[in-house]
Amino acid sequence: MSAADIEAIAAQWLERRDGEGWSDAQSAEFEAWLAQNHAHRAAYWRLKAAWSQAERLVALKSASPERSAPATPRSRMRPLMFRAAAAFALVAMVGIAAKIYFAEPAPRLYTTAVGERKTLTLGDGSQIELNTDTRLRIASGNTRKVWLDRGEAFFQIKHDEAHPFFVIAGEHRVVDLGTKFLIRQDSARTEVALMEGSARFESTIARTKPAILEPGDIAYATADTVSVTKAPEHTLANALGWRHGVIIFDRTTLAEAVSEMNRYNVKQIVILDPAVARLTIHGRFPSNDTNAIVNVAQDIFGLRVEKRGKEILISR
Amino acid sequence: MAEKTPETSIEQGDPRRAGEAMAVSAVEDWFVREVLPLEAMLMHFLHQNWRNKADLEDFRQEIYAQLLEAAEVQLPERTKPFVFATARNLLINRVRREQIVPIDAVADMESFGLASEEPGPDRNVIARDTLRKLHLALDRLPVRAREAVVLRRIEGMSRREIAERMGITERTVADHIAHGMRILANTLFGETPKGEA
Numbered sequence: 001m002s003a004a005d006i007e008a009i010a011a012q013w014l015e016r017r018d019g020e021g022w023s024d025a026q027s028a029e030f031e032a033w034l035a036q037n038h039a040h041r042a043a044y045w046r047l048k049a050a051w052s053q054a055e056r057l058v059a060l061k062s063a064s065p066e067r068s069a070p071a072t073p074r075s076r077m078r079p080l081m082f083r084a085a086a087a088f089a090l091v092a093m094v095g096i097a098a099k100i101y102f103a104e105p106a107p108r109l110y111t112t113a114v115g116e117r118k119t120l121t122l123g124d125g126s127q128i129e130l131n132t133d134t135r136l137r138i139a140s141g142n143t144r145k146v147w148l149d150r151g152e153a154f155f156q157i158k159h160d161e162a163h164p165f166f167v168i169a170g171e172h173r174v175v176d177l178g179t180k181f182l183i184r185q186d187s188a189r190t191e192v193a194l195m196e197g198s199a200r201f202e203s204t205i206a207r208t209k210p211a212i213l214e215p216g217d218i219a220y221a222t223a224d225t226v227s228v229t230k231a232p233e234h235t236l237a238n239a240l241g242w243r244h245g246v247i248i249f250d251r252t253t254l255a256e257a258v259s260e261m262n263r264y265n266v267k268q269i270v271i272l273d274p275a276v277a278r279l280t281i282h283g284r285f286p287s288n289d290t291n292a293i294v295n296v297a298q299d300i301f302g303l304r305v306e307k308r309g310k311e312i313l314i315s316r
Numbered sequence: 317m318a319e320k321t322p323e324t325s326i327e328q329g330d331p332r333r334a335g336e337a338m339a340v341s342a343v344e345d346w347f348v349r350e351v352l353p354l355e356a357m358l359m360h361f362l363h364q365n366w367r368n369k370a371d372l373e374d375f376r377q378e379i380y381a382q383l384l385e386a387a388e389v390q391l392p393e394r395t396k397p398f399v400f401a402t403a404r405n406l407l408i409n410r411v412r413r414e415q416i417v418p419i420d421a422v423a424d425m426e427s428f429g430l431a432s433e434e435p436g437p438d439r440n441v442i443a444r445d446t447l448r449k450l451h452l453a454l455d456r457l458p459v460r461a462r463e464a465v466v467l468r469r470i471e472g473m474s475r476r477e478i479a480e481r482m483g484i485t486e487r488t489v490a491d492h493i494a495h496g497m498r499i500l501a502n503t504l505f506g507e508t509p510k511g512e513a
Binding site for chain 1: 501
């Protein structure tokens with residue numbers, strides 16, 4: 001079989017896989033084809049890599065004409081359907097869930113590497129800026145829904161009464177009511193800071209009432225608690241420093257500053273001494289340059305700095 | 317070319333799959349990160365050293381297959397020399413088999429700085445170049461295929477939505493998009509930054 005023939009088949013698989021959900025049988029057939037020989041894998045991976053790089057074309061989207069006639073909004077009644085299904089046997093529920101799953105096109109995945117930033121512009125003019133080491137999925141089709149699986153993102157959402165914008169972060173959900181907000185998601189907790197407009201914060205685990213966030217509010221949520229506090233304006237502004245490639249510290253302990261800096265760099269700073277960790281620093285630091293903060297430790301605090309492989313050790 | 321038949325048929329819940337999938341994803345990762353960025357250079361090399369241009373695509377495919385086969389055993393420490401050594405061997409074998417081109421036709425390796433420690437292409441340059449190439453690829457597509465690709469990749473529409481919108485069958489949408497994927501890959505990976513191989 002010629003390279004062109006294999007490539008044509010690989011493209012068909014990729015199109016099918018990208019476009020629609022597929023059945024177990026199709027999936028098995030695809031896996032078998034892929035496993036058959038190296039030429040198949042090479043052709044498929046190559047096309048897949050190109051197609052995934054084409055995600056950058058989304059940047060063009062704001063320039064492209066709006067969809068003239070939005071397809072009839074498919075109502076998103078998933079939670080309700082699940083509740084209804086619970087009344088039936090488990091088997092029935094699984095059946096319905098599977099149907100919903102396969103009926104929905106796969107969401108698009110966007111990621112940033114450590115130290116990388118990326119701005120996505122959506123068709124409705126909304127913008128999402130991804131910070132370092134972030135993983136975000138955007139629902140395909142007509143739903144305005146994204147999943148922040150990991151990392152941090154700043155959302156500037158165009159309000160559309162008929163189509164609320166949902167962000168799902170861990171076990172929590174933010175429903176936008178026309179806003180600018182920042183969400184940070186790590187394994188232990190979710191943090192939502194609202195800059196403008198308003199949004200509703202809901203948690204699926206914690207038995208709390210949804211909270212309406214106002215500008216200046218920061219919601220912190222763990223697996224079982226949610227709290228909302230008011231932050232001074234400059235704290236919010238500082239939290240967005242990364243959009244311009246800086247980290248801003250304001251009476252921050254060295255321990256926190258270092259853990260923040262380490263998010264953006266492969267080179268990791270390690271503080272060996274608890275007394276050192278409690279020192280506080282202020283100022284703006286370039287997020288991609290560990291040296292700046294190491295120099296402060298060395299020159300201003302007179303600490304000992306030792307470089308060992310990918311680690312920079314700081315001690316007294 | 318050494319083709320392996322699958323050792324097991326793929327079944328639901330096959331216990332081998334989890335472990336195998338991990339190794340395979342490491343190979344894919346290596347292939348995408350280190351091999352594909354060299355494709356423009358590789359195609360240029362093949363182009364310089366082989367008269368019949370119709371063979372080049374098959375050569376590329378075969379070189380990739382050999383690279384993957386080797387990488388599954390162990391990832392090479394330095395990818396670039398490995399890729400070009402593989403390419404060179406393939407050409408030499410072809411020359412021996414076909415007896416058409418003199419062997420010194422493939423002695424051009426040094427002009428690629430293969431012996432040196434030269435790092436791969438600058439990633440920033442690649443990033444800057446990607447968007448331009450994506451535009452170029454879109455321009456190369458027939459109008460209808462371009463429309464389908466844009467609706468899928470940029471608008472995120474499903475196959476059915478695109479079919480309705482364009483007034484064509486879903487089958488045709490799929491063909492347009494598959495075609496678009498191939499043009500994208502060739503434009504993104506196969507060509508030098510100047511846009512010509």
